Amino acid sequence: MKKTIMTMGLAATGLLAFAGSAQAATLEEVRDAGEMRCGVSNGLPGFSQPDSSGNWSGIDVDTCRAVAAAVLGDADAVEFIPLTAAERFTALQSGEIDMLSRNTTWTTTRDASLGLNFTGTNYYDGQGFLIKTALGVDSAYDLDGAAVCTQAGTTTELNLADFFRANDMEYDAIVFDTSEASAQGFDNNRCDVLTSDTSQLAALKTQLSDPESAEILPEIISKEPLGPVVRQGDDEWFNVVKWVLFGQINAEEYGITADNVDEMMDSDNPSVQRILGESSNMGEILGLDDDFMVEVITQVGNYGEMFERNVGPDTPLGLNRGNNELWTEGGILYAPPFR
């Protein structure tokens, strides 16, 4: 869209004109501004979506709020900047946003050649296919010749090409610049299949004119670890964003929730005491207040609460924890210890 092009043009110009001095001061800049600028998706249920009065919600949005709570003590001190997939990295590189939390897959190229750092994974995902039930196809291996709707500038687009090539099948790629547009294309029958990360498919399915007319095929064709991203070269800020998420995961592991955080302050468990800053200088060495995790958990909650509230079984998306279960519960969620 024209707006996209303009934003990208501006972002590229921003990259040109950006002064070389502001290298390692994101934490101070955010403190001075009293607000953090967080790049999010421009509308993906469960991950980041504004309601009719402009309040954002979703797991990616909560990840931003958690960082704001840790740094500024206020989970609402966030300016959400909606970005398309194609705009997101330039916006971060050029300093238009302080962090990116936009269902972004962690890959080698992105980590190594774009001047970016991935701080962790807030959702372990995999790419799948959504198909009209009426077509009577029940395996991704029967999709030879299908028209596939997808979103521009994503790993999805590349995995799609790899999958069809590896299985010696042909396809037509119908590429849109937002996930809503690709869902609309699928709804309008422009394509037979919609491909995306399965969590997104679950979200987009709820937005179809007849959600029951489509189903997700069983095959998962890729690994998609999604997580927040910061600029390279600012280790202080990198550590802050990284350890807020680790803190939320650790909090769930030790049973600290928004409801019981006050009682937990008196816990005898040394691990709990360290997380809550009762008996440690974890906050200080990160450049934050020692009780930063108390703010995060009170205002946003631990990882499990964040998951349940936005994408869990009781939400319209109805996703199970699956891989996103704690390592102690059979999942792969494993955060380094606070020590």
Next chain:
Amino acid sequence: MSSDQGPLRPGNPKPWNDPRVRSLVFQIIAMAAVAWVGYTLFQNTITNMESRGIKTGFGFLNETAGFGIIMSLIEYNETMTYSRTFLVGLTNTLLVSGLGILFATIVGFIVGIARLSTNWLVAKLALAYIEIFRNVPLLLQIFFWYFAVLGNLPGPRQATEVAGVAFLSNRGIIIPKPVFESGAGWMGMTLVIALIVSTTLVIWARRRQAATGRIFPAFPVSLALILGLPTLVYFLTGQPIGWDIPTFGTFRFTGGITAIPELGALLVALTIYTATFIAEIVRSGITSVSSGQTEAALALGLPPRRVLRLVVVPQALRVIIPPLTSQYLNLTKNSSLAVAIGYPDLVNVFMGTSLNQTGQAVEIVAMTMAVYLTISLSISLLMNIYNRAVALEER
């Protein structure tokens, strides 16, 4: 004495009072300032990108792109490089702009002339068309044609078929593809011969008319030659053109030539939108020709159609061409709205997908800007040459 001549014939002024020297100096200063700003920006960018660990340079153009593109005029598949995706995007942009300019010019001229028609209904219909489509944003029109019109066509399984060989569905129009067999070359040669003969005929007819005043019907004769001769050869050589007729598979039609709906919607929207502006330009051009010219031509006994073609339009072109050029430029630049409906133009394929896969924002944005600049300057140059060719020759 020489000192007395001072007030009568002023000598050269002092350099700092000489307007020519002054303007030269200021222009040099301005140039230097611009060059310095440019150089600083460039250096700053390189330094910043290096210090942030962002890869720079054009090496990415030789890397494998790895994504599919729905439509390409040149051969393309996922194993090809980013320089290939650049060419695919470029040719797709040129295709939609070229066709758009052609159709918008035709529609614009017809509507512009219709707007001045003495027939009340024709004039008002043209007016209504212009006012409606000129005032609705182009993006909305693109969405309208794509989602509301083409999107509501039946799915490929329920495709509307024409004589069992062509199919219309929301996946586009699929027509049989000609397969040239040996012998088809003769048809091509006949076509070339017919074109040469027709051109000669037109030149001869024009000379004869200038010399004797008699008119020879060159146009219908040429048309008959160009269409008739190859057809005759087609049957003589035993019908050497076969047809690849599309057939329905599990999901889609295979074979044939497909025109995708994204191209259709974009082309229709660009044509209809730009044609309204061209129509107004044509109208203003025609009204600029003094009515005395028309009256004089009619008084000579020329039929109205020839008055328009031989007297009015040639004079109107002087007024029409400069603003028409800028409409052509607008149409070309507006074609970048393709990204909204997924037509794989340069902005969508290269500045969208390729940029995002490689992250080489500065290089790719610079290349894309250079392409649009080149296209615009080329159109401008061609139109200026044409403008000079149709300029009034005062005798």
